[in-house]
Amino acid sequence: MATLRIRLSLLLTYFVFAILLNSVGTVILQVIHTYQISKSAASVLEGFKDIPIAVVSFLIAAYLPRLGYKRALQLALTLVTAACVLMPLVPAFWTTKLLFFTVGASFALVKVSVYASIGVVTRSKAEHASLLNFIEGGFMLGVLSGYWLFSAFMDPAAPQSSGWLQVYWLLALLCAANLVLLSSTSFPTLELPAVQPLRQDFIAMLQLVYKPLVFVFVLSAFLYVLIEQGIGSWLPTFNNEVLALPNQLSVQLTSIFAASLALGRILAGVVLKKISWYSLLNGCLLAM
Numbered sequence: 542m543a544t545l546r547i548r549l550s551l552l553l554t555y556f557v558f559a560i561l562l563n564s565v566g567t568v569i570l571q572v573i574h575t576y577q578i579s580k581s582a583a584s585v586l587e588g589f590k591d592i593p594i595a596v597v598s599f600l601i602a603a604y605l606p607r608l609g610y611k612r613a614l615q616l617a618l619t620l621v622t623a624a625c626v627l628m629p630l631v632p633a634f635w636t637t638k639l640l641f642f643t644v645g646a647s648f649a650l651v652k653v654s655v656y657a658s659i660g661v662v663t664r665s666k667a668e669h670a671s672l673l674n675f676i677e678g679g680f681m682l683g684v685l686s687g688y689w690l691f692s693a694f695m696d697p698a699a700p701q702s703s704g705w706l707q708v709y710w711l712l713a714l715l716c717a718a719n720l721v722l723l724s725s726t727s728f729p730t731l732e733l734p735a736v737q738p739l740r741q742d743f744i745a746m747l748q749l750v751y752k753p754l755v756f757v758f759v760l761s762a763f764l765y766v767l768i769e770q771g772i773g774s775w776l777p778t779f780n781n782e783v784l785a786l787p788n789q790l791s792v793q794l795t796s797i798f799a800a801s802l803a804l805g806r807i808l809a810g811v812v813l814k815k816i817s818w819y820s821l822l823n824g825c826l827l828a829m
Contacts, residue, residue, distance in 0.1 A: 559683025
């Protein structure tokens with residue numbers, strides 16, 4: 542029963558963070574209209590989300606096992622709940638920046654904790670792969686549903702209305718409910734190797750970069766995110782200003798992009814059963 546509760550908590554955590562992380566394109570469109578700011582000013586929201594993810598991941602990766610994965614998840618959910626509540630209570634552009642900064646920093650904690658916790662609650666490679674795919678599927682479901690969730694709180698007749706901020710009450714409720722579930726669930730004790738100074742752990746982490754495969758992976762991930770975020774973050778604004786679609790419809794149509802990404806990942810899993818990953822990867826790079 543405890544294992545089931547842990548799995549449900551991990552799934553819900555990834556689901557709500559998928560909604561918040563991928564809402565940046567929707568929020569950019571809305572703050573341009575609601576707060577009457579320029580596109581260049583609104584574009585900083587992407588940085589407020591992504592830079593904390595990179596910095597916090599880099600700084601706390603070696604320390605996180607000592608903090609504890611359950612505590613890290615609790616801290617992340619508490620911070621994000623407070624940030625979501627602040628959005629409708631203090632409607633301003635600075636609270637929007639604070640929200641994405643909090644979401645980015647918290648996701649750095651969540652990402653490491655969720656993946657590590659999967660290994661703690663599974664007993665075989667097959668079970669590990671199954672739970673990992675299930676949680677990743679929950680993430681993609683969160684991405685897709687997020688666009689429709691935000692659009693449900695928009696008023697097509699009043700694009701400058703701040704009514705869309707009421708969606709954050711629902712998101713805060715989801716975070717709070719998951720926090721209660723997480724806090725009332727016992728996590729298995731994590732067996733750590735012999736304690737050594739944090740400085741040594743940090744240096745060992747940096748030494749991974751010297752491995753060519755790790756370097757290529759980091760570079761590839763950087764370029765993929767650059768392309769994906771570049772499209773996803775500005776597609777709602779493109780639909781609104783170039784295609785002259787209403788705000789609500791502009792956001793809803795962006796879900797097609799997210800669905801295409803999800804479909805591509807599913808098809809890749811099917812194709813990988815037939816051909817080598819190396820051949821598929823090079824084929825995708827040539828197609829791009």
